[in-house]
Amino acid sequence: MLTAIDLACVRGDRRLFANLGFNLESGGRLHVTGENGSGKTSLLRMLCGLSPPEAGEIRWQGETIARQGDEYRKAVLYLGHHNALKEELTALENLRTTAALAGVAIDDAKGVELLGRVGLAGREELPVRFLSQGQKRRVALSRLLWSAAPLWVLDEPFVALDSAAVTWLADIVGKHLSAGGMAVLTSHQEVEIAAGKAQTVRLTQ
Amino acid sequence: MRNSLAAQLPATSAEAGGLGALSVLAAVIRRDLLLALRRKSEVLTSLFFFVIVVSLFPLGIGPEMALLRIIAPGVLWVAALLAAMLSLQRLFATDYADGTLEQMVLSPAPLGLLVMGKIVAHWLVTGLPLVLIAPLLGLQYDLAPQALGILMLSLLIGTPLLSLIGAIGAALTLGVRGGGVLLSLLTLPLYIPALIFGAGAVEADISGLGAVGHLSLLAALLALSVFFAPWATTASLRIALE
Numbered sequence: 398m399l400t401a402i403d404l405a406c407v408r409g410d411r412r413l414f415a416n417l418g419f420n421l422e423s424g425g426r427l428h429v430t431g432e433n434g435s436g437k438t439s440l441l442r443m444l445c446g447l448s449p450p451e452a453g454e455i456r457w458q459g460e461t462i463a464r465q466g467d468e469y470r471k472a473v474l475y476l477g478h479h480n481a482l483k484e485e486l487t488a489l490e491n492l493r494t495t496a497a498l499a500g501v502a503i504d505d506a507k508g509v510e511l512l513g514r515v516g517l518a519g520r521e522e523l524p525v526r527f528l529s530q531g532q533k534r535r536v537a538l539s540r541l542l543w544s545a546a547p548l549w550v551l552d553e554p555f556v557a558l559d560s561a562a563v564t565w566l567a568d569i570v571g572k573h574l575s576a577g578g579m580a581v582l583t584s585h586q587e588v589e590i591a592a593g594k595a596q597t598v599r600l601t602q
Numbered sequence: 603m604r605n606s607l608a609a610q611l612p613a614t615s616a617e618a619g620g621l622g623a624l625s626v627l628a629a630v631i632r633r634d635l636l637l638a639l640r641r642k643s644e645v646l647t648s649l650f651f652f653v654i655v656v657s658l659f660p661l662g663i664g665p666e667m668a669l670l671r672i673i674a675p676g677v678l679w680v681a682a683l684l685a686a687m688l689s690l691q692r693l694f695a696t697d698y699a700d701g702t703l704e705q706m707v708l709s710p711a712p713l714g715l716l717v718m719g720k721i722v723a724h725w726l727v728t729g730l731p732l733v734l735i736a737p738l739l740g741l742q743y744d745l746a747p748q749a750l751g752i753l754m755l756s757l758l759i760g761t762p763l764l765s766l767i768g769a770i771g772a773a774l775t776l777g778v779r780g781g782g783v784l785l786s787l788l789t790l791p792l793y794i795p796a797l798i799f800g801a802g803a804v805e806a807d808i809s810g811l812g813a814v815g816h817l818s819l820l821a822a823l824l825a826l827s828v829f830f831a832p833w834a835t836t837a838s839l840r841i842a843l844e
Contacts, residue, residue: 498709
């Protein structure tokens, strides 16, 4: 269970949000909405533990995340604006390195299969810089297929994806939620996700 | 909850199994070496810089063997410092820009270990070639075979030190505008002990005093920075990402 209590965020001199709280249970998803610059990404980075909240507390399974260290990092999968891909490396090399960084071993055959499932069959050995924006996003999203993290924090996951990929991703997130996972996501697109209890947090200035 | 989830995703996670800390370290080193292999020009820049700077001095000064022998250790070491500086700025900058650094911070493996992997890869790519080519360049300065050996040894101990200290500077100046200049101002003063003991070892050997003392101090500095540099770098990286 992910709990946020009285969170506040300050960027420069501006207070983006304050007194923000929510409770995300197993199988639930949280939509963070708001205008550009309202602090959606800041909130998501806070929830991952990348930046400490200005005030308030974030708890995972009842304990403050700052005190949990690698226990919490194992439980979170964060997909930010950046795809975290190396342009010079192939899709397969990127996938294997990303997995290794998260402590998961994936061999070549498995990697090819996973890339096939995100619609990149035949492009495994192509350096990522030759892929389109949407294909790069798909390589980044392949992490969702091997990760065992129960909490997915996805920042604008649908950006640059075509409609087939959007449906695929909504389906994957739905399956994750029905399996007892949780998801926090921001999106400007209206996307149907079938499963899970939905909550919305709207950030206003 | 986590267990039940893992049980429902057997095809990937359970089969793949977990990785130990050492294999995560190896994965970081392998990735950075692979990247260096694909971006050869960046790697060769600092090596050629070293070769050219060192070779310019004999051409400028002329064939005065006695003078060249005296300035050789200093010139080679200063050139090595500057060559190491050249590649430092990119140590974390590309990872920062493409989001890889965020993923490294969020990795279950300790960040200090991943940083160590990057430092090792940086040394293998930019430090080790300098060590290997230094004796050849030393010949232009009429250094005796034994002095060349000491030069190599001092660089072998000293160049990892340059990568370790440089990593702190690179992490501190991450995301700062005009970071390149700031990085030099920050890092070069920290290189002074390495320069003194490194060049000093070769000078001591040439003058017949024996290089052991200087080399031991250089090795002590290396041991100290192996311990502290990853920690300081990690702290700076976390601040840069906030």
